[in-house]
Amino acid sequence: METAHAEDITKSVRKYIVVFVALMGLTIVTVAISYLHLNVGAAILFALAVATVKASLVASYFMHLISERKIVYWTLALTVVFFLLLMLLPISADQDSTRLG
Amino acid sequence: MADGHISHKQVEGIGVGVQTHVHHEEHHHELSFLRQYVFSTDHKVIGIQYGITSLLFLLFGFTLMMIMRWQLAYPGEAIPLIGQWLGPDRAPDGIMLPEFYNQLGAMHGTIMVFLGVVPLAVGAFGNYVMPLQIGAVDMAFPKLNMMSYWVYFTGGVTMLVSFFLPGGAANSGWTSYAPLSVIATVGQTVWLIGMVFLITSSLLGSVNFIVTIVQLRTNGLTFMRLPFFVWAQFVTSFLLLLAFPPLEAAGVLQLMDRIAGTSFFMPSGLVVSGVPLTNAGGGSPLLWQHLFWFLAHPEVYVLILPAMGIVAEIIANNTRKPIWGYKSIVFAAVFLGFMSFVVWAHHMFMTGMGTVISTFFQTTTMIISIPSIIILTAFFLSLWGGSIRFTTPMLFALAFLPMFGIGGLTGLPLGLSAPDIHLHDTYYVIGHFHYVVAPGTLMALFAGIYYWYPKVTGRKMSDVLGRLHFWGSFIFLNGVFMPMFIQGLAGVSRRLYDGGAQYAHAQSVLQWNEVMSVSAWCLGLAQIPFIINFFWSAKKGEKVADNHWEATTLDMAATTSPPLAHGNFARVPEVHRGPYEYSVPGATTDFIPQHVRTESNVERGEHR
Amino acid sequence: MNIPYTSTARLDTGLYNAKLGIWLFLASEVMLFGALFSTYVLLRVNAPTWPHGYELLNVPLATLNTIVLISSSVTMVMSWASLMMKKFGKFKLYMGLTILLAFVFLVVKYFEYTAKFEHHLFPSTNTFLAIYFTITALHGLHILGGIVVNTYLWGPGSKMWQNDPQRFTNRVEVAGLYWHFVDLVWIFLFPVLYLL
Amino acid sequence: MNDLLGLPVDASSHGHYIDQIIVMVHWLMAILFVGWGTFFVFTLVKFRKKRNPAANYSGVKSHASSYAEVAVVVFEAILLIGFAVPVWSNVWLKYPDESEALVIHVVAEQFAWNIHYPGPDGKFGRRDIKLVSAENPLGLDREDADAKDDIATINNLHVPVGKPVLVYLSSKDVIHSFGLPLLRVKQDAIPGQSIPITFTATMTSAEIREKLAAEYPISAGNIPAQLTTLVASSEYTAKDGAAILAKGDPITDDAIAKLIDAGISTIRATQDTPAEIACAQLCGLGHYRMRGTLALDSAEDFQKFLAEEAAYLEQ
Numbered sequence A: 001m002e003t004a005h006a007e008d009i010t011k012s013v014r015k016y017i018v019v020f021v022a023l024m025g026l027t028i029v030t031v032a033i034s035y036l037h038l039n040v041g042a043a044i045l046f047a048l049a050v051a052t053v054k055a056s057l058v059a060s061y062f063m064h065l066i067s068e069r070k071i072v073y074w075t076l077a078l079t080v081v082f083f084l085l086l087m088l089l090p091i092s093a094d095q096d097s098t099r100l101g
Numbered sequence B: 001m002a003d004g005h006i007s008h009k010q011v012e013g014i015g016v017g018v019q020t021h022v023h024h025e026e027h028h029h030e031l032s033f034l035r036q037y038v039f040s041t042d043h044k045v046i047g048i049q050y051g052i053t054s055l056l057f058l059l060f061g062f063t064l065m066m067i068m069r070w071q072l073a074y075p076g077e078a079i080p081l082i083g084q085w086l087g088p089d090r091a092p093d094g095i096m097l098p099e100f101y102n103q104l105g106a107m108h109g110t111i112m113v114f115l116g117v118v119p120l121a122v123g124a125f126g127n128y129v130m131p132l133q134i135g136a137v138d139m140a141f142p143k144l145n146m147m148s149y150w151v152y153f154t155g156g157v158t159m160l161v162s163f164f165l166p167g168g169a170a171n172s173g174w175t176s177y178a179p180l181s182v183i184a185t186v187g188q189t190v191w192l193i194g195m196v197f198l199i200t201s202s203l204l205g206s207v208n209f210i211v212t213i214v215q216l217r218t219n220g221l222t223f224m225r226l227p228f229f230v231w232a233q234f235v236t237s238f239l240l241l242l243a244f245p246p247l248e249a250a251g252v253l254q255l256m257d258r259i260a261g262t263s264f265f266m267p268s269g270l271v272v273s274g275v276p277l278t279n280a281g282g283g284s285p286l287l288w289q290h291l292f293w294f295l296a297h298p299e300v301y302v303l304i305l306p307a308m309g310i311v312a313e314i315i316a317n318n319t320r321k322p323i324w325g326y327k328s329i330v331f332a333a334v335f336l337g338f339m340s341f342v343v344w345a346h347h348m349f350m351t352g353m354g355t356v357i358s359t360f361f362q363t364t365t366m367i368i369s370i371p372s373i374i375i376l377t378a379f380f381l382s383l384w385g386g387s388i389r390f391t392t393p394m395l396f397a398l399a400f401l402p403m404f405g406i407g408g409l410t411g412l413p414l415g416l417s418a419p420d421i422h423l424h425d426t427y428y429v430i431g432h433f434h435y436v437v438a439p440g441t442l443m444a445l446f447a448g449i450y451y452w453y454p455k456v457t458g459r460k461m462s463d464v465l466g467r468l469h470f471w472g473s474f475i476f477l478n479g480v481f482m483p484m485f486i487q488g489l490a491g492v493s494r495r496l497y498d499g500g501a502q503y504a505h506a507q508s509v510l511q512w513n514e515v516m517s518v519s520a521w522c523l524g525l526a527q528i529p530f531i532i533n534f535f536w537s538a539k540k541g542e543k544v545a546d547n548h549w550e551a552t553t554l555d556m557a558a559t560t561s562p563p564l565a566h567g568n569f570a571r572v573p574e575v576h577r578g579p580y581e582y583s584v585p586g587a588t589t590d591f592i593p594q595h596v597r598t599e600s601n602v603e604r605g606e607h608r
Numbered sequence C: 001m002n003i004p005y006t007s008t009a010r011l012d013t014g015l016y017n018a019k020l021g022i023w024l025f026l027a028s029e030v031m032l033f034g035a036l037f038s039t040y041v042l043l044r045v046n047a048p049t050w051p052h053g054y055e056l057l058n059v060p061l062a063t064l065n066t067i068v069l070i071s072s073s074v075t076m077v078m079s080w081a082s083l084m085m086k087k088f089g090k091f092k093l094y095m096g097l098t099i100l101l102a103f104v105f106l107v108v109k110y111f112e113y114t115a116k117f118e119h120h121l122f123p124s125t126n127t128f129l130a131i132y133f134t135i136t137a138l139h140g141l142h143i144l145g146g147i148v149v150n151t152y153l154w155g156p157g158s159k160m161w162q163n164d165p166q167r168f169t170n171r172v173e174v175a176g177l178y179w180h181f182v183d184l185v186w187i188f189l190f191p192v193l194y195l196l
Numbered sequence D: 001m002n003d004l005l006g007l008p009v010d011a012s013s014h015g016h017y018i019d020q021i022i023v024m025v026h027w028l029m030a031i032l033f034v035g036w037g038t039f040f041v042f043t044l045v046k047f048r049k050k051r052n053p054a055a056n057y058s059g060v061k062s063h064a065s066s067y068a069e070v071a072v073v074v075f076e077a078i079l080l081i082g083f084a085v086p087v088w089s090n091v092w093l094k095y096p097d098e099s100e101a102l103v104i105h106v107v108a109e110q111f112a113w114n115i116h117y118p119g120p121d122g123k124f125g126r127r128d129i130k131l132v133s134a135e136n137p138l139g140l141d142r143e144d145a146d147a148k149d150d151i152a153t154i155n156n157l158h159v160p161v162g163k164p165v166l167v168y169l170s171s172k173d174v175i176h177s178f179g180l181p182l183l184r185v186k187q188d189a190i191p192g193q194s195i196p197i198t199f200t201a202t203m204t205s206a207e208i209r210e211k212l213a214a215e216y217p218i219s220a221g222n223i224p225a226q227l228t229t230l231v232a233s234s235e236y237t238a239k240d241g242a243a244i245l246a247k248g249d250p251i252t253d254d255a256i257a258k259l260i261d262a263g264i265s266t267i268r269a270t271q272d273t274p275a276e277i278a279c280a281q282l283c284g285l286g287h288y289r290m291r292g293t294l295a296l297d298s299a300e301d302f303q304k305f306l307a308e309e310a311a312y313l314e315q
């Protein structure tokens, strides 16, 4: 980063503004959709999709993940794997109910 | 630290060790006593702080168990000597109450694991040795390092204080299963707060360790040239980093259940002591178990990996040959760390699991036994062709192998769900894990203490006392834990206040309780030579050369004993070869330190 | 003794120490909030009935808070960009704004909480509220932590700009990474708790 | 190897599957341990410094260890796929039809086992936590028509031999674990859930008592402590024909003195209630005494038990 030139930075700043506008837009979208009271499945899908896009924007641009070093990617990839495992946890707990009388 | 003033000690190059005498501190400003020994940011001082504190906790945790073992051997009889000191709400007339027994059990488990072994293996050995082995001047974040220790200390004190609360300390087992823990006395709340401190400390520590290993490795020290000990610490740190937060979350949820009256772990319709509970309900008791074991299984590898690291160093050094299959043990350790996240529910086979999930966890459990077997096999094969020196650290390291073997092998029947029907929550489980943590890990930790003691103090511990300590510990550890398998196979449950005296199926194995207890007390006696040795040698031990063990790794070969107070090295060494270049054919000495630049290709270790 | 790579990057990893450190820390935070998310999923899946967030909670206020937090993320990244452009004054401005917005977030949160309490909606009322209060409180604590760090960097900590600008810029970048992560968590919390 | 391992009597139809795996795993363990142990000791002797002053840099070259590792993997895979998983799904989780089985509800609480039989009508009456009291720990609603004939016992489980038993296990307060060591049954009782388990007893309590009966030496001043927990398993009379101990009597110091007077030097004794319910999960301060007795009855004895309980209900 320390080699970045002033012009690069001004370019980045423009990007930040665009991302900011996109985030605002997506926030409005997701709230608006919630007022439609879609059925649960669609609502969850939509809300999480929008949230994921927003989160990716923040991570990619504000957190510069789009141009990060390999080692950070590796760390995060590992974390993602374990995070997914954590998300499996409710499923493995739920399986128990197959035995419930 | 022992001789008090180490900062000016000059480097004496010995053998092929460091030849430079440059004192690299330009202007040496004196630190106050407080900054130097109490709130120090030097990883070596912090390592020693961790070491002393965790040893004291180990001793304390062991004392709790020695008291418990009285009740197990002689249920309902007054505890001699200390019985009258315990007070009427713990042991009226010296006779232990069941409430107090449960407190002792829960706190023994907690203290041994979280306040004893992990801080000793990671906080003390990791902190002291790892930066030296990678040629770093200190940890990457010295202030965080100091904080990590003090947060750990606070957590420990919190745990200790909980004994004096009304109702005493936590009494729902170290596993704190809900709902029992949610309706338990206030000690459980303090236990949770203490755990939050300990988890925070671990997180700070693990971030620091990983950054240090990745960023501060000296020139030439590639990952595949790291001593196995450093690898072990590296994998361990990742386990701590990623497995502990879910327990922190679970701890917060349990705190909420206890304090704010939520029902995360409380289903509806509970009746406790005949009184219906008024909580909202809707929670899941099994959620706690899933979150707990998501940490606690990786945690058990946190207990074993550093121990394996220590054993690898000592075996290479005392066989005077390279560790067999360095690459395979490194990959095995990484794989072990990874797999440790996917076996957690093998602790929960009896909670009502269906076939699919139980098959998944049985399979992963069988898979995870493979890397352990690979590592152990590599250690055994390393002995072949060696020139084995039975030094005191080597004795302990060698004992680790079969002891861990017994512990690991007895994990196999537990890992299969069908046999676990009979063995779950019996003394067989207690026997299994004590063989890995006590005769296994503890032996390795003792080995490490004897091995690095000369590095820390410049003096060697007495071999006579060391051997006394070794044989006493070895014999009595087996005396305590072997009979547990017998009791477990007979079906005797764990955590029984009277050791099973009421049960018909326990009658035929009840006599072992006394054997185990006497062994435990003798084991206590066997520690006396160690404690004497530990303190006596610091002042009076034989002074030894800087690289007393003639080792190849930077910690031993490139530093003074004790290492410089500031900066560790007179000149930061550069590394030219792998960690265990012992008995290289054609070399002039039977060890070539990692940092020594040599003329011939042979000695550069390039002939392979 | 000087620890290497506090301000410059190590060649083979391309990172300075604190940057790797903060990413590791964030990895652990992912696991922390991940566990809470999976708790939420488990409780919801097993519950016979589950209220829609918008039935109990105040969506407009939360939308406002979302906007506030996203804005604070932008001002945070701008404060770092200002340092990169060597404009210390602008840094002060943007960092100040970030802190201010963070306070606004907490104040709004305070009103949300008290409104719930007035309607006798407590964590103990049902598991939905339990998880709502727990996660948002924990998130709030993270905001508070961010405020402390940012205030330090805005105030006394900014002296470092005089003698080690590179290291100071790094510090702001690291604080920023943390702050964006707190924002990122909220981006998920908002729909999950309020809209579904 | 069953006896060598000290596994308790196996009195259930599925127990031997479990024991078989335990035995097989222990063979694997023994082989590995002895194999490596021998290698270990041999190496330590052969390569000690005195005998081998200079180490060999390259060490072991052979690949035997890799084959050994593969063999272990294969063995584990066989145990897993061939035994553990099938036993779990086809034996342990194989539920009988409710019509063929004796259905029982077991409700655990701190620190007792509440047993609920449906009675002659085969229907379980309604239970309500609001009705829970010291006399009615199950909260059984006796007003309910189905509940009128229901039988409830505390810490006393009777099951007939040879008939599948289907237990629905639940808990009123904390997690307990329903362990029947002699039947190789263990299942956690989780509050908020009702979990089915099934087993079929193959030995009556009387048969187990007979099997466990052993001779114990007695002599003045040397009485095995164990005897105090046992009962006599045959009749003993004094020289003059007066009865000292009947079958099933507890063995008191007094009786032993009389036996010695009568010139008897060994006594056959056995467990009184060899089969029992053991709580295997820490559940509080009374965990250690959360013991229930398990009577494995012949079909007639079981009917007798039901009849006695029914008669008791009448009163």
Ligand code: HEA
Residues within 6 Å of the ligand: B175, B300, B301, B303, B304, B346, B347, B365, B366, B368, B369, B370, B372, B373, B376, B401, B402, B403, B404, B405, B406, B407, B408, B409, B411, B412, B414, B415, B416, B420, B423, B424, B425, B429, B432, B433, B436, B437, B441, D032, D033, D034, D036, D037, D040
């Ligand atoms: C350091 C700690 C540690 C380690 C390393 C292990 C290792 C293993 N553990 Fe253990 N375990 C615990 C600590 C540990 N465990 C604790 C603390 C508990 C109980 C917690 C509680 O309930 O309170 C527990 C409980 C536990 C259970 C739950 C039992 C129950 O509650 O019913 C299970 C079940 O699968 C299990 C399995 C295993 C397996 C398969 C391994 C494998 O990784 C083992 C692999 C190793 C080998 C296979 C050995 C290889 C060696 C050789 C081949 C060489 C032999 C040579 C000679 C003898 C000379 N463990």
Ligand code: HEA
Residues within 6 Å of the ligand: B052, B055, B056, B058, B059, B062, B065, B069, B105, B106, B108, B109, B110, B112, B113, B117, B172, B173, B174, B175, B303, B430, B434, B437, B438, B439, B442, B477, B480, B494, B495, B496, B497, B520, B523, B527, B530, B531, B534
């Ligand atoms: C790392 C973990 C660890 C260690 C090392 C130990 C070590 C020991 N443990 Fe245990 N134990 C547990 C973890 C551990 N334990 C856990 C998790 C449980 C389950 C708790 C529960 O049910 O919830 C348990 C339960 C447990 C039980 C079962 C209780 C029950 O179920 O009711 C028993 C019974 O005998 C026991 C005994 C022992 C003994 C005799 C030792 C001995 O090996 C101790 C040996 C100790 C030393 C030799 C001390 C060395 C230190 C020094 C000499 C200090 C020197 C000091 C200076 C120089 C300053 N432990």
Ligand code: CUA
Residues within 6 Å of the ligand: D109, D110, D111, D175, D176, D177, D279, D280, D281, D282, D283, D284, D286, D287, D288, D290
């Ligand atoms: Cu009930 Cu233990």
Ligand SMILES: [Cu+2]
Residues within 6 Å of the ligand: B296, B297, B300, B343, B344, B346, B347
């Ligand atoms: Cu485990």
